[in-house]
Amino acid sequence: xxxxxxxxxxxxxxxxxxxxxxxxxxxxxxxxxxxxxxxxxxxxxxxxxxxxxxxxxxxxxxxxxxxxxxxxxxxxxxxxxxxxxxxxxxxxxxxxxxxxxxxxxxxxxxxxxxxxxxxxxxxxxxxxxxxxxxxxxxxxxxxxxxxxxxxxxxxxxxxxxxxxxxxxxxxxxxxxxxxxxxxxxxxxxxxxxxxxxxxxxxxxxxxxxxxxxxxxxxxxxxxxxxxxxxxxxxxxxxxxxxxxxxxxxxxxxxxxxxxxxxxxxxxxxxxxxxxxxxxxxxxxxxxxxxxxxxxxxxxxxxxxxxxxxxxxxxxxxxxxxxxxxxxxxxxxxxxxxxxxxxxxxxxxxxxxxxxxxxxxxxxxxxxxxxxxxxxxxxxxxxxxxxxxxxxxxxxxxxxx
Numbered sequence: 001x002x003x004x005x006x007x008x009x010x011x012x013x014x015x016x017x018x019x020x021x022x023x024x025x026x027x028x029x030x031x032x033x034x035x036x037x038x039x040x041x042x043x044x045x046x047x048x049x050x051x052x053x054x055x056x057x058x059x060x061x062x063x064x065x066x067x068x069x070x071x072x073x074x075x076x077x078x079x080x081x082x083x084x085x086x087x088x089x090x091x092x093x094x095x096x097x098x099x100x101x102x103x104x105x106x107x108x109x110x111x112x113x114x115x116x117x118x119x120x121x122x123x124x125x126x127x128x129x130x131x132x133x134x135x136x137x138x139x140x141x142x143x144x145x146x147x148x149x150x151x152x153x154x155x156x157x158x159x160x161x162x163x164x165x166x167x168x169x170x171x172x173x174x175x176x177x178x179x180x181x182x183x184x185x186x187x188x189x190x191x192x193x194x195x196x197x198x199x200x201x202x203x204x205x206x207x208x209x210x211x212x213x214x215x216x217x218x219x220x221x222x223x224x225x226x227x228x229x230x231x232x233x234x235x236x237x238x239x240x241x242x243x244x245x246x247x248x249x250x251x252x253x254x255x256x257x258x259x260x261x262x263x264x265x266x267x268x269x270x271x272x273x274x275x276x277x278x279x280x281x282x283x284x285x286x287x288x289x290x291x292x293x294x295x296x297x298x299x300x301x302x303x304x305x306x307x308x309x310x311x312x313x314x315x316x317x318x319x320x321x322x323x324x325x326x327x328x329x330x331x332x333x334x335x336x337x338x339x340x341x342x343x344x345x346x347x348x349x350x351x352x353x354x355x356x357x358x359x360x361x362x363x364x365x366x367x368x369x370x371x372x373x374x375x376x377x378x379x380x381x382x383x384x385x386x387x388x389x390x391x392x393x394x395x396x397x398x399x400x
Contacts, residue, residue: 016179018147023172024086025151027165028097044236047217052077053117059208065201072268073205076248078117080106085242087176092284093294093309095235102239104148166308213241230292245273
């Protein structure tokens with residue numbers, strides 16, 4: 001009966017994992033993936049695969065907890081980024097494209113870096129070699145990679161529709177909550193290990209790498225030399241400290257034959273994941289109020305959570321590419337202006353009320369926001385304002 005429950009739990013977890021990653025990837029602006037700076041991506045992956053395993057090793061050696069706890073913590077800190085990191089970046093409006101890219105690449109890199117880090121640090125800590133069952137582990141990795149690929153393809157062919165992406169993010173948010181509830185339910189019902197471990201070494205080993213990883217990654221990413229935007233620094237910090245608990249749980253379960261030791265290892269992994277969620281909730285809310293996110297700190301928390309501010313982060317290069325692509329097929333498309341820190345619903349509502357409606361050849365309606373020009377006096381109207389704005393945009397693009 002236990003074997004059936006484990007099989008059902010694995011299937012349901014992978015289905016929810018696929019749905020979450022697929023929806024979060026589909027809510028990303030497909031063109032923004034191509035605009036990710038290699039420096040930002042390389043820095044984030046380096047911190048994830050060099051800093052976190054080192055922190056896990058340091059805390060294990062410093063407090064010397066029981067073997068199952070120490071080994072599971074080292075597996076956790078050597079695991080790739082978790083899919084819920086995309087959920088946090090989407091909900092709190094950090095750099096979601098970078099988060100999705102880091103999750104995908106770190107999952108692929110984990111095929112080599114996870115065993116390499118475990119081989120190195122377990123030998124230094126315990127003077128022994130650790131074997132992992134890769135069959136179940138590869139399934140989880142394949143689910144993440146296929147979900148990201150499918151979501152990005154859907155995002156590209158959907159034409160970056162703001163309302164569609166906002167709905168994708170909303171569905172992904174619900175699936176993220178379902179994953180948290182499902183993981184808590186399964187482990188509470190099936191594990192025999194104690195829910196709360198009374199040993200102080202247990203809690204230091206779990207909380208230490210998370211807090212230190214979050215602090216050091218945010219500090220390093222914020223160094224002026226790298227010239228990284230604030231919301232991107234937050235995404236890097238989230239990705240670095242939020243490990244894939246599903247992958248680490250599978251790896252931990254494959255190392256122990258005794259049922260109690262396996263349950264204890266899984267309990268450590270899920271406690272680690274719960275602490276991650278609590279710490280990141282506080283972390284993201286504080287930084288949102290400090291204006292480190294795309295969402296303005298003046299917005300209500302419900303508006304910040306329910307709206308997708310990723311739509312309004314189109315760079316000048318993205319706008320120029322959009323214009324060039326539209327001009328090649330003979331279509332004039334009005335591009336959004338000054339959409340930073342604006343949600344998709346705000347953009348569409350303002351366009352309907354104050355903007356000129358443009359109907360390209362492909363049948364899609366695009367609303368262009370217009371603003372009163374103080375030099376025009378009272379003669380300006382919505383149509384004239386739209387024409388002047390388009391002319392100004394063309395001049396800017398030519399100057400660039």
